[in-house]
Amino acid sequence: MGKVEEDMNCIYRDPNEPVEARIRDLLSRMTLKEKVGQMTQIERRVATPDAIKDLSIGGILSACGSGPFQKALSSDWADLVDGFQKSALESRLGIPLIYGVDAVHGHSSVYGATIFPHNIGLGATRDADLVQKIGEATALEVRATGIQCTFAPCVAVCRDPRWGRCYESYSEDTEIVRKMTSIVTGLQGQLPHIHPKGYPFVAGRNNVIACAKHFVGDGGTDRGKNEGNTILSYEDLEMIHMAPYLDCISQGVSTIMASYSSWNECKLHANRFLLTEILKDKLGFKGFIFSDWAGLDRLSDPRGTNYRSCISSAVNAGIDMVMVPYDFKKFVEGLIDLVESGEISMARIDDAVERILRVKFVAGLFEFPFTNRSLLDTVGCKLHRDLAREAVRKSLVLLKNGKDPKKSFLPLDKNAKRICVFGTHADNLGYQCGGWTMKWSGGNGRITIGTTILDAIKAAAGDETEVVYEQNPSADTLARQDFSFAIVAVGEEPYVEGLGDNSELVIPLNGTDIISSVADSIPTLVILVSGRPLLLEPLLLDKIDALIAAWLPGSEGGGIADVVFGDFDFKGRLPVTWFKQVEQLPLHIGIDSCDFLFPLGFGLTCNKERSLD
Template identity: 35%
Template sequence: MEKFPYQDASLPVERRVEDLLGRMTLEEKVGQMCQLDGRVNLEQEFQEKHPGSLLQILGEDCKKAIELARSSRLGIPLLLGVDAIHGHSFWPGATIFPTQLGISSSWNAELIEEMGRVTAREMRNTGVAWTFSPVLCIARDLRWGRVGETFGEDPLLIGDFAIALIRGLQGENLSSPDKVLACAKHFTGYSETQGGRDASEADISMRKLRSYFLPPFERAARAGVGSFMTGYQSMEGVPMTANRTLLRKVLKEEWGFEGLLVTDWNNVGTLVTGQKIAPDYKHAAKIAVEAGNDLIMSTPQFYQGCLDAVREGMLDEALIDEAVRRILSVKFRLGLFEDDRYPDPDAADRAAGTPEHRAAALTAARESLILLKNDGLLPVRNAKQVKVCLVGPNADNPINQCGDWSLGTGQANVPKQHPRRCTVTPKDALAEKFILVDNPGEADMIVAAVGDQPKYWGEFKSTATLELQDGQNQLLTEVADTNKPFVIAVISSKPVLLPAAVREKANAIIQQFSPGMLGGQALAEALAGELNPSGRLTVSIPYHVGQQPIYYMQPRGQHGDRYADLTQQPLYPFGYGLGYSEFEYESVTTDRTVYGPEDFIKVLVSVRNTGKRDGVEVVQAYVSDEVTSATWVDQELKGYARIRIPAGENRTAVIVIPASSCSIVNAAGERVVEPGEFELRIGKSSRNILHRVKFVIR
């Protein structure tokens, strides 16, 4: 059989792409731009639309689709995608890590990279080669239903953690069989919608985008992420799917992004049916393709609409070729023409939830656990002799514990659940370390496991309040009224607010953001003192929902610093978290006091563990630009160090800050380093600043 150049793996990707593209009909090219829901009549879809990509299928269900692609005229392999967000979420028995908000609380990029590696390994042999992860949205309004999918409120952390996850998923060689394509989403500003309402209008200027929302995405693009996904929202009347300035000029031209750009679910259809800026799918196809979208997710009407637009002269076929080049290039880089990821479910099952992978998830759950309050009750001594009454809806609920985009949540319309044996709940773990009793009157202490559940998180599920729902406030009041020592264990997708009286009476409060399969074990270890908590908040937790948004990077210059009826400070600030050790920041020095814009500021922080237990401290470095040509925030996180310090010993944290990062976006929308005086602030949180050091950039 004749072998064409595009089938020759020894040739450069560019030559293979051009050879294949030259052999394709218009129908085949437009088909490559279609990502269809795989839960349909596949034979009919392949015959009518020649799809280049499918989603929503795994394992055995992928076999027919891959076989149909193999038997097509040119044998172009499918690119199959799945929401493997914090683990291979929809494969039964896969290792489920904490969600992005959960694992971000570790402030440990290496741990997040390992989550990516494990996820990619467990995706191997399940038919898919692409995950729609990571999320680079900024969490500012906690009412938004997708806060738990983010890495928090700070652009620096979001960029660091996204790059780490991308590195874990894609590795150095994307064609390696245990690596998958990552996707930076949702580009961009999707989280900044009015009232926290999902996918509504986002009031964001270009200056605001360049100041906060674009930098993490730019870092991901320059780090080599293979794909981007557009958001649902519109800005200044322009749906993200139609935003030529951001998609084509900024992402593809300014940043040089060479991967593929996929829409989110039915974004192109929404141009017609929801946002109504297009009268029909022909016009919607024209808008989407001209704006720079390459792959159209779950809008089957795009296929005919695009063909009509080209044939009627409304849409230049050269733009179709441009998009298809990107799609084919990714498929070649993934090695799909040589290995189309035909599934082996038995091998996939063997790789899922291995002891090594679960150990990584346990480490993530441990390092992500945040101690918010402790009056000395914790850690519990002689736990084996202590009677604990465990109450609350999240005491023994695997689905609530594992969090969004996981089996059982209803997302992606997958009805299955992970095998019960895979998840260690608080009840499972506390039974191993304490004496569990059902009667609070007989207990030495009470642990109340509260939080939220799937009906209060995710797409379409923003909340008007942040209060505990479904009678949990009454439960906590009854617990407090027993006058027994009690711990509140909050297991939630995002921050929830506890009643003030109960919060003040509680002896200890622990926060776990959807900690994954091993979250219960981490909780029990923290209670028993086997784990010294080291998690730190990556979002600010308010006193009241009316304080929203309350992120720490507030622009300076407002009248006063409080509401007439309430403080403007959060209850728990960004960067906050307690442990069972005490740390004294003995000194802070910089290598010099004057820097050029291309220099690096080397910061040395001497920290002593004055407690009786070994512990981990997260040293945080903020910078304030003293005078700026345009209004700017009071301080920004510019560096951090997670250091382990034995009891009674001293360690030096080394933080290196590029002087170029001490920048602002000026009134003209340009990111610049303005010469002048700066203040370095070192502390335990955004509010607990312990040392201040002046420096100058010339």
């Protein structure tokens, strides 16, 4: 077990002792260097055995896609993580690591894992029970690879679709986001009937440490700018953006991540009022606060604020575990120096380490530090893919169904003689999954295992039905008169964070022209694959026969065919207001305006019944 003191019966090693007693005992044995090590989280690429052991590193993470090698299987991940854990247990005190990953819509760094719809699609379902089940499935697939922590859920309330993280938000409506926080219970397990307020909770080896993010107001920045400035009174910040965190805390969420963004020009990573006085003191949060990736670096200003000052600002504000992916030695040395000089108190260090150890003890990491390999078969299993397919079905929002108010266009006839399928997103699994899939920015093509929209259409079509596919419709194909109907799938390329900030919101990749050319020739269903509402010109809407907002559905395109061909009806309702022109933005539930294309809560069924929240 390592070079721990001779007394192997020490309190912190005894699972029968109360957690707080174990924390006090272990903390009393730690040096300043070991405490600072526990506050440090590093990227696995630089995590050498010597660094882990000598510095008593508290956490490791894999950036999205940072695995053992390309297309590594779950067992390869388990070997990787267990190797790091072995090094941690060989340190003087044998404190296990917390290993984190961005499993934000399934275990999306692992080849063959189940990829669920991104949050905006789940918000369209309004189904808290479904979202909790998705949390349970994700937890199993994450723990199967030895990882114990996911940096999820994002509980941002997105007030502007120009924001590049719009799809990571469940809704523009605070109440819908609050409802979807049920995923915390799915990830961590059902909270006991009697549980201390604000205390972290992880039920067992089939559950993971959840992380509510990004505290707070990241979805409300001015003009939807990523890492921008949220200009609000404290009362509005609390009512709109902070409320979902109360629900997460009430479910025992173990960690919370600070936002890169600012509130009234004060960066959250340095905001002691919000991180300590509100989150920890007023709300009673007893877990620990993560910084975001290299979040301390964001505290530098154009005048060249030095890194030492960044460390001081963040730690004194209330950050407990600091994500310093690569240059961690500089952080460790800087923090030790700040404590020895008195600029950061030992009490602040002890508070941070107590919180980190509390989560590790509650999560059972001391008793079960290694992978539970009996879970390996859960990764990408049929049960989880069926759940993802159900989520796709329930997330689809039908925005138009027929040019004639008395006649529906959908459902389509799966036994039609000849169907044509067009568009950049019809047969592209990477586009279908979006960002945070196999790598940070997502990918193009068959990046993992799954079913594209075209795959699903072919599987659903009758034995006598011919399915003709072209990514870009040719003039010869459009000139044919023997198609029963066309299905056009277009939308956004994958993007993440600030790379997705967009002030125009037009359908990219020539999507509008593809729709127009097909709809001029053939009765057309358009499936829009996107992380947010996009610009839909009135002339374009008039041309098409039916329109579905499919969001970013993930790996199980079969859910789209299930609904398009009538095996299931549409249930999804808009989680955001659909604008007419980008000049209207921000346009959301808090704006006194009715000049929208489709309101929050809109969604048709095949029977033309309109559903509104």
